[in-house]
Structure formats: C-alpha cells, structure tokens
Amino acid sequence: MPVDAAHALLAWYDAHARALPWRAPPGTSAPDPYRVWLSEIMLQQTTVAAVGPYFAKFTRAWPTVADLAAADEAELMAAWAGLGYYARARNLIACARAVMADHGGRFPDSEEGLRALPGIGAYTAAAIAAIAFGRRAVVVDANVERVVTRLFACGEPLPNARPRIRELTDSITPDARAGDFAQAMMDLGATVCTVRNPRCGSCPLGAGCEARAEGNAEAYPVKPPRKAKPRRKGIAYWLESDGAVLLVRRPGKGMLGGMRALPGGAWGDAADATPPLDADWRPIGTVEHVFTHFALSLDVMATHLPGRPIEGEWWPVDRIGEAGLPTLYARAATLGRASQEMLAL
Numbered sequence: 001m002p003v004d005a006a007h008a009l010l011a012w013y014d015a016h017a018r019a020l021p022w023r024a025p026p027g028t029s030a031p032d033p034y035r036v037w038l039s040e041i042m043l044q045q046t047t048v049a050a051v052g053p054y055f056a057k058f059t060r061a062w063p064t065v066a067d068l069a070a071a072d073e074a075e076l077m078a079a080w081a082g083l084g085y086y087a088r089a090r091n092l093i094a095c096a097r098a099v100m101a102d103h104g105g106r107f108p109d110s111e112e113g114l115r116a117l118p119g120i121g122a123y124t125a126a127a128i129a130a131i132a133f134g135r136r137a138v139v140v141d142a143n144v145e146r147v148v149t150r151l152f153a154c155g156e157p158l159p160n161a162r163p164r165i166r167e168l169t170d171s172i173t174p175d176a177r178a179g180d181f182a183q184a185m186m187d188l189g190a191t192v193c194t195v196r197n198p199r200c201g202s203c204p205l206g207a208g209c210e211a212r213a214e215g216n217a218e219a220y221p222v223k224p225p226r227k228a229k230p231r232r233k234g235i236a237y238w239l240e241s242d243g244a245v246l247l248v249r250r251p252g253k254g255m256l257g258g259m260r261a262l263p264g265g266a267w268g269d270a271a272d273a274t275p276p277l278d279a280d281w282r283p284i285g286t287v288e289h290v291f292t293h294f295a296l297s298l299d300v301m302a303t304h305l306p307g308r309p310i311e312g313e314w315w316p317v318d319r320i321g322e323a324g325l326p327t328l329y330a331r332a333a334t335l336g337r338a339s340q341e342m343l344a345l
C-alpha cells in the first residue's frame, strides 16, 4: 500500500462522490447528525436504492429528532413497512427518545456516547462519529471490507478475518477528513471495487493494490463455506367478511414485532396454528420468505364469511396496501385478495 492511499482516495472522492440525500458534499461542513443517524440505521442490511424513498418519507414526516421522539409508534412502524429488520424501527423511536431525554436533543459526538444509545452498534457509532462529527473512527462496512481485503490480499476467511481487517483499515485511516474518508471507501466499494468485475483500471488505489497485482481481485474477501438456512413453517389466515379482512398486531418483541399481520400461530418445524374461528378454511397458496437466520414457508388459508363474525381490527380489502403490512404478509395478502375467485365464492 502506498502511504498516500488516503490522499489518493480523498482526491478521487472530491470528484466522484455519490450525491445521496443524507450527505453533505465532500469537504463541506458536517451534515445534520439526525439525518446521518437515520440513514445509517436504514442502511443496515439494506441497499442505498431501497433506502432512498424511506429516508425521504421519514424526513418529511419527522424532520428532527424531537419530531421522531414524539412520533406515534404504530404510525412509525407502518411507515417502515417493507424495509425489513423491524427491530431497527423499534430502536429508532427508543433512540430518539433517549437523545431527547438524556442528551438535551443532541446526539453524543463520540463513538462511546453513541454506542450507549439503543440500536447503535460498533459500526454505526463509528460511522456517525466520523461522518456527522468529523471524529477519526475506523469505519468498516461490507464495502470497506471488500476494498481492504483486496488492497492487502487478506486471505483469511470471514468472519474470523474481521479483527485483522479492522487493523488494516485503521492503518490507512487519516486523522483529517475522517467522515469523507469513510464515505469515500464506501463509494469506492459500491462503484469501482465491486463484488464482480471491479474496475481496477479506474481505481485511485490500483497502483498499490495487492489483489490487483495478483490478478484475482474477486477472490477477496474470502468467504466461509455456505451453510443451508434452517427452514420453518407457519400458517396465516385470511378471514374476509363484507369487503374487510381481519388483521392482528404481532407481539412487540420478536420477528416483525409490533407490525400488523394476518392471524396465525408461531412458526416452527411444522405448520400448526389454531384458526381465529372454526370455519371451512381452504389452502390458497404458500409464501416463501427468507429472513436472516431462517427460511419460512407460510401456508395461507382463506375463508369468507358474512357479518363480521368476530371482534378485531377489520381492514378494508381494497385499502390493504395502506395497512403497513411487512413484505411477508403483504405477499400473503396478495394471495388472499385473489381467494374470492380461487375459492369460487
């Protein structure tokens, strides 16, 4: 690695930085910590393209951390629907409230202070400290991991290689312009040092890159052997009555906690759940969905009965898109909406 890697990278960033709604242009004053924090939480496990519309929606509805702290929780969960990893949305409110209650409405400006807040882990704390407050912090996301393992031809497989990758990233992180450097590394990984076909010929770090010299950039980072995800089964019940469908709210803790859903029991080795009432339930299809730690086959059963046969939240079928259902249940609802025809009712 040439010693001026940071210099070369920052010069490249000045000309090629991605214009993203939560960013300040390179070299300008620090952006609003609230917007940096919100974007970093949304970007966890999620692509820039998917986050864009959600970031716009959230900053319109809740332009400051005080607004978000005062948000209606159900409304916020509904606004998050479709972005996935719903624990993030619950932590979002908890964090905004902690910033208001314990920090006078200002985010702490150190990694340590940030890490003490709900939903902020080591990576996110480093990213916010560097980007929002210009602190020198070692920021390693998946893009940075790829660039660094290639630069140094780090052959140790993930995840064991992570402490070494952190050390290597630390060794090239400059004291000045820490936020720009972190974002420059992310941008380089996203646009030049890509997973497939990296554009080494256009790379500002190409001259010192060991993987490029070896001619096998795509071999890095070295991945551990793939393990098959465990499979779980579940049932969702589409109970339709007079143009409305019965919805429930999932328990606050656990998968999709606090989100609206179709009724159905816990997920496990077998699809097994008591229906909301005894009726002629018919299978109308199965939704296959992959979560981080398991794959789920959700069998969808339907029945149509007149006169709202039980108490509950009855949601108009033709406005089901506004219910804030997470993707799994939105797909089950698509099957449900077609069930009238399918069951020949």
Ligand code: SF4
Pocket: 147, 150, 151, 192, 193, 194, 198, 199, 200, 201, 203, 204, 205, 206, 207, 209, 210, 211, 212, 217
């Ligand atoms: Fe990545 Fe190629 Fe640049 Fe090395 S030279 S950092 S492999 S794009």
